[in-house]
Amino acid sequence: MKKSRIIILIPFVFCLFYNCKKQKRLTCLELENNYNTYSSELKTKSDTFRLINKLDLLIESSPKCAKAFQVRGYLKISSKDFTGAKNDFIGALVYDEESVYSLYCLSSIYNLQTINDSALYYINRAINIKIKGNYVINVNNDFSQKFDVKFDKLVFLRGTINYEVGKVISAKRDFIEATRLGYDLGEAYGYLSEVYFKLNNIDSSCYYHIEANRRSYYEIADTSIKFNCH
Numbered sequence: 001m002k003k004s005r006i007i008i009l010i011p012f013v014f015c016l017f018y019n020c021k022k023q024k025r026l027t028c029l030e031l032e033n034n035y036n037t038y039s040s041e042l043k044t045k046s047d048t049f050r051l052i053n054k055l056d057l058l059i060e061s062s063p064k065c066a067k068a069f070q071v072r073g074y075l076k077i078s079s080k081d082f083t084g085a086k087n088d089f090i091g092a093l094v095y096d097e098e099s100v101y102s103l104y105c106l107s108s109i110y111n112l113q114t115i116n117d118s119a120l121y122y123i124n125r126a127i128n129i130k131i132k133g134n135y136v137i138n139v140n141n142d143f144s145q146k147f148d149v150k151f152d153k154l155v156f157l158r159g160t161i162n163y164e165v166g167k168v169i170s171a172k173r174d175f176i177e178a179t180r181l182g183y184d185l186g187e188a189y190g191y192l193s194e195v196y197f198k199l200n201n202i203d204s205s206c207y208y209h210i211e212a213n214r215r216s217y218y219e220i221a222d223t224s225i226k227f228n229c230h
Contacts, residue, residue: 026054028065035071048075059091066095070102070147082109098133100126101147104154111157116165123158130154152181156188163191168198186215205229 031038042048055072058065073088086109089102096102103126110119130151159174172195179188193208206229 025061026058028058028062028068031055031058031065031071032067035067038071042075045079048079051075064095066092066099066102067147069095070099073102073105077105077109082112085109098129099147100129100149100154103129104149104157107157107161111161111164114164116161119161120158120165123154123161127151127154127158150181152178152183155181156183159188159191163195168195171195172199186212189215202229 038051042051052072052075055068055075058068059072062068069088069092073085073092076082076085076088086106089106089109092099092102093106103122107119107121107123107126110116110122126149155174156178159171159178162168162174163171172192175188175192175195179185179192189208189212193205193212196202196205196208209229
């Protein structure tokens with residue numbers, strides 16, 4: 001009799017220490033309505049892992065909840081789990097193939113992994129969807145209720161990818177368009193300085209180098225630009 005009493009007491013004692021309360025399961029609708037709140041509550045790594053666990057259960061029970069894949073992908077990018085994030089955004093596209101946010105994130109991840117043919121494929125898809133939709137949604141908060149990315153940010157990312165693969169003319173066109181659309185001038189001018197330097201247009205390269213410096217952008221990759229502009 002004593003033995004059975006001990007066996008019964010062990011789970012009770014465990015729950016006293018580890019707070020074995022039945023957790024309410026997250027639903028897709030609740031996630032869509034309240035994930036700004038969840039974002040603001042992420043103070044520690046434990047908070048992030050706890051939310052990821054909830055999303056795991058949600059995806060298991062509601063595999064068509066594209067938003068769950070997107071939020072989990074966002075959290076995995078923050079944790080530098082790029083492979084896991086990539087899989088989540090691909091999963092989101094199965095149920096929402098015109099998600100600009102998912103396409104942008106996939107392009108960014110492939111760019112980080114220097115798989116730039118895939119990076120260009122996904123960013124071009126995102127840009128074409130934006131154009132087709134006449135920019136109906138155009139917000140720039142990666143964890144906002146709309147999960148969208150502004151057009152200037154899409155064009156700028158494509159410019160950086162084009163620059164990295166040696167498509168300098170295409171990169172120049174993208175950076176100029178991004179500045180016209182309101183993208184951060186310091187960063188765009190920094191890249192334009194490098195583009196014009198590669199095109200042997202030293203006057204334009206120096207102009208954009210000076211303008212980038214005036215805006216406190218100093219990440220000029222090619223030190224020859226600095227030398228030629230003094």
